[in-house]
Amino acid sequence: MNFLALIGRVILDGLETAGRMGMFAGNGVRHAVLPPFYFRLIGRQMLAIGYFSLPVVGLTALFTGMVLALQIYIGSARFNAESAVATIVVIGITRELGPVLGGLMVAGRVSAAIAAEIGTMRVTEQIDALVTLSTNPFKYLVAPRLWAATITLPLLVLVADTIGVMGGYLIGTQKLGFNAGSYLKNTLDFLETADVVSGLVKAAVFGFIIALMGCYHGFHSKGGAQGVGRATTDAVVSASILILIANYIVTELFFAK
Amino acid sequence: MTAPPKISIRGLRKSFGSKLVLDGIDLDVERGESLVIIGGSGSGKSVTLKCVLGLIRPDAGSIRIDGTEVVGMRGDARDEMLRKFGMLFQGAALFDSLKVWENVAFGLIEGRHMPRAKAREVALQKLAQVGLGVEVGELSPAELSGGMQKRVALARAIAAEPEIIFFDEPTTGLDPIMADVINDLIVQCVKRLGATALSITHDMASARKIADRIAMLYKGRLIWVGPVKDIDHSQNAHVDQFINGRAEGPIQMEVLRP
Ligand SMILES: Nc1ncnc2c1ncn2[C@@H]1O[C@H](COP(=O)(O)OP(=O)(O)OP(=O)(O)O)[C@@H](O)[C@H]1O
Ligand SMILES: [Mg+2]
Numbered sequence: 001m002n003f004l005a006l007i008g009r010v011i012l013d014g015l016e017t018a019g020r021m022g023m024f025a026g027n028g029v030r031h032a033v034l035p036p037f038y039f040r041l042i043g044r045q046m047l048a049i050g051y052f053s054l055p056v057v058g059l060t061a062l063f064t065g066m067v068l069a070l071q072i073y074i075g076s077a078r079f080n081a082e083s084a085v086a087t088i089v090v091i092g093i094t095r096e097l098g099p100v101l102g103g104l105m106v107a108g109r110v111s112a113a114i115a116a117e118i119g120t121m122r123v124t125e126q127i128d129a130l131v132t133l134s135t136n137p138f139k140y141l142v143a144p145r146l147w148a149a150t151i152t153l154p155l156l157v158l159v160a161d162t163i164g165v166m167g168g169y170l171i172g173t174q175k176l177g178f179n180a181g182s183y184l185k186n187t188l189d190f191l192e193t194a195d196v197v198s199g200l201v202k203a204a205v206f207g208f209i210i211a212l213m214g215c216y217h218g219f220h221s222k223g224g225a226q227g228v229g230r231a232t233t234d235a236v237v238s239a240s241i242l243i244l245i246a247n248y249i250v251t252e253l254f255f256a257k
Numbered sequence: 258m259t260a261p262p263k264i265s266i267r268g269l270r271k272s273f274g275s276k277l278v279l280d281g282i283d284l285d286v287e288r289g290e291s292l293v294i295i296g297g298s299g300s301g302k303s304v305t306l307k308c309v310l311g312l313i314r315p316d317a318g319s320i321r322i323d324g325t326e327v328v329g330m331r332g333d334a335r336d337e338m339l340r341k342f343g344m345l346f347q348g349a350a351l352f353d354s355l356k357v358w359e360n361v362a363f364g365l366i367e368g369r370h371m372p373r374a375k376a377r378e379v380a381l382q383k384l385a386q387v388g389l390g391v392e393v394g395e396l397s398p399a400e401l402s403g404g405m406q407k408r409v410a411l412a413r414a415i416a417a418e419p420e421i422i423f424f425d426e427p428t429t430g431l432d433p434i435m436a437d438v439i440n441d442l443i444v445q446c447v448k449r450l451g452a453t454a455l456s457i458t459h460d461m462a463s464a465r466k467i468a469d470r471i472a473m474l475y476k477g478r479l480i481w482v483g484p485v486k487d488i489d490h491s492q493n494a495h496v497d498q499f500i501n502g503r504a505e506g507p508i509q510m511e512v513l514r515p
Contacts, residue, residue, distance in 0.1 A: 117354075125350040128312045132344040133413075134336060134368030 024216050031136065032143040041140070045148030049110050049211075050156055056109060057102045061160035064097050065089060065167025073176050082178050086186035089168035094195045098160040100247055103206035106153065107213075107239040114145055114214025115235035119221035119228035127219070137219075145211040153207030154200040161199065198254040205250060206243050213239035261324035263288045263421060263453040264309065269318035271304055278304050280477030282318070291447045291454040293464045293485075295499060296474030297508065302457045303347055305474070306423045309455075310342060311335060322421070340368065343419035347426050347457075349410040351398035357409050358384065358394035364417040383412040386442060388435060404430045411439065415446055422446060424456040428463045440466040461500050464488075473499065475508070 068089050076084045118141060121127050130137050165187060172178040213235045221231035262285040269282040278301040286292045294302050307313040309320055311327060320327050327338055343364075351360050361380035365371040371379075381394055387408035398406055407430055414422060424443060428436035440463050447454050447467075458464050464471060465485055472482040473496050481493045488500060498506030 121352075124353075125346050125348055126352055128307070128310075129344070129346055129350040129352070129413075131312065132310060132339060132342055133364040133417075134340050135363070136336070140367070 021212075021216055024219070025212055027138055028142040028146050028212065028215065031138040032146045036139070037147075038140065038144050041144035042147045042151075045144050046152050048113070049106070049145075049148050049207075050152035053106050053109055053152075053156060054159065056105050057156050057160050058163050060101050060105050061093070061098060061164040062167040064101055065093055065164035065169075066171045068092055068097070068164075069168040069171040069176070073172075081176075082182065083186045085168065085172055085176070085178070086183045087190040089172075090165050090187045090191050091195055093164035093168070094161050094191070094199045095251075096199075096247075098164055099157050099199045099202040099206060100243065102157050102160045103153065103203065103210070103243045103247075104240055106156065107206070107210050107243060108236055110149065111210050111214040111217075111235040111239040112232045114211060115218040115221070115231045116228055118215055118218025119231040122219060122221050123224055123227060142211075142215045142219075145215055146208060149207035149211035150204050151207070153203040153210070157199060157203035161196065194254065198250065201254070202247060202250050205246050209242045209246060210239050213242065260288065261321065262286060263290070263323060264455065265319075265321040265324075266305075266309070267319045267321075269305070269308060269320065270316045271301070271308060271313065272316060277477055279308070279315070282474075282477075282479055284472060284479060284482070286453055286455055288453055289447065289451050291443070291456065291467055291469045293456045293458055293468035293471050294474055295458065295461075295464060295471060297499070297510075298459075300474045301477060302474055303425055306344070306425060306455065306457065310339070310344060310423070341420040343414040343417060343422045345407075345410050345414040345422075345424045345427055347429075349398075349403075349406040351406055351409055351413070353398050355397075356394065357389075357396050357398060357401070360398065360409060361394075361412045361416050363413065369417060379416060380412070383416050384409070387412045388438060404432070404435065407431065408435075408439070411442070415442075418450055419452065421453045421455070424454065424458075426457055426459065428458065428460050436460065436463060437466075439463075443467045461502075 069085050072085045072088045073081050118127075121141070127137050127141070130140060169180075169183055169187070172183050173180045217231040217235040217238070221227045264284070264286040266282055266284040269279050270277075271279040282305060284292075294305065296302050304313060308315045309322075309327070311330065315328060318328070322338060322341065325338070327335075330338060351357075352363065355363070358377055358380040359366075361383055362371075362373070362376035365376040365379060366373060377394075381391055384390070384394055389405065389408060389412070393401070393405070393409075398409065401409065407427070411424070411427055414424070427443060428439055431439060443454060443456070444467055446452050454467070456467060465488070468485045470482065470484050471488050472479050473493075474480075475495055481491055481496045483491065488496065491497065494507045498508050504510070
């Protein structure tokens with residue numbers, strides 16, 4: 001086997017997939033920004049994506065905030081632990097851990113659900129049926145999910161930020177014996193708008209990625225139940241990886257001097 | 258000048274990988290005509306319909322609807338063209354996230370922007386025509402039997418009274434009496450609404466009832482096309498074997514005989 005040919009093959013396949021995803025995304029965005037808009041479908045999707053993800057995202061944020069407080073306390077006991085814990089927890093949660101962990105958890109739930117639903121519609125010819133009933137599948141299936149996820153994820157992350165900080169506060173005041181008032185003061189004093197805003201921008205980008213990967217893999221699934229299963233896995237894996245890559249890029253754009 | 262045929266197919270070819278399915282199909286369907294395609298399982302009947310609708314891209318050939326080339330058509334022109342069509346899918350393909358009546362009303366609400374209340378009335382009337390009552394309209398498709406799903410799909414295909422209707426095995430899975438009711442309904446769509454119908458069936462009784470002309474697909478080609486009255490003396494051994502359902506004859510099924 002020619003090793004170079006193998007590498008070339010892999011790279012070409014990767015580029016081809018990236019190109020197809022790019023075209024799919026372009027098509028989805030075009031239908032998302034041009035009327036008519038399906039507000040009812042957007043609302044229903046926001047409920048499915050946002051409301052029902054609250055427990056998962058909330059629990060993730062709570063324990064992340066708690067463990068963060070504990071770790072920072074242990075690591076910085078030699079310095080001024082009291083102010084360090086509060087500050088680092090809030091910055092860590094709002095900038096990175098809230099959006100990234102929240103995004104990854106939602107990716108597992110929502111990308112999979114979207115890919116399974118649209119994939120089943122594909123293999124049972126429901127998407128073909130949509131077309132014959134003069135309805136564009138991008139408009140009817142993809143656009144509402146893109147909107148719903150892009151709007152909902154920042155809201156979820158806002159909740160996650162709050163709960164995460166509360167988790168840190170809980171450990172700080174109950175276990176580490178910090179003063180409640182000064183913990184909150186330290187939290188707010190060092191927090192900058194950019195910390196929260198960058199986190200919310202990330203969340204919106206992640207929401208878009210999650211819906212896009214679910215739709216893309218669902219649309220291209222073939223071959224019955226097994227194909228839908230593969231689409232579901234692919235959606236979660238690719239959404240997670242793209243979230244981590246996008247996270248780096250957005251951070252770079254926001255904070256690189 | 259005479260009007261062009263409603264549907265005109267020339268040299269239609271399609272392979273999946275190395276498997277040649279359609280090997281040059283030529284077929285005209287006139288306005289207001291009902292044509293039935295018969296042929297063995299897996300011979301490419303459903304693929305032919307999907308090529309006309311643009312759901313499958315043919316490898317070669319031309320398909321004209323009302324004289325306009327539709328192969329490779331996209332965007333608004335394609336949406337406009339598809340507005341003329343109704344399609345009953347072989348597997349029903351009902352939207353399982355919607356109620357039965359919403360399925361039937363879908364093309365009216367989304368495609369034609371009819372108010373929901375009015376569309377619901379039309380949908381319930383179409384459901385009644387296929388023998389399904391108001392209470393069925395409120396169920397979800399997963400709660401229906403296979404034959405009921407087929408009838409809902411039929412109601413959905415004809416709900417918007419399209420100019421051209423494709424029926425992919427409309428009577429498969431129905432009892433003989435209901436099958437005949439559906440045959441009548443199809444005849445009515447063609448005769449009363451003046452629709453052009455292209456149907457697929459394995460049910461020769463149904464074919465004789467709904468067809469003006471019959472075409473037989475075998476090994477990727479149309480080996481016989483003629484008026485329904487000639488089907489019994491087609492002089493074609495393949496057609497004879499098929500319509501009489503004999504295992505012995507020129508068409509050899511690739512099965513392991515005991
Ligand atoms: N999407 C597809 N990908 C690959 N092969 C396909 C696809 N669709 C159909 N085929 C192949 O094309 C051939 C014809 O399929 P088609 O569905 O048109 O058969 P048919 O004549 O409608 O049969 P039946 O009467 O059983 O419905 C089959 O051999 C099938 O394997
Ligand atoms: Mg078929």
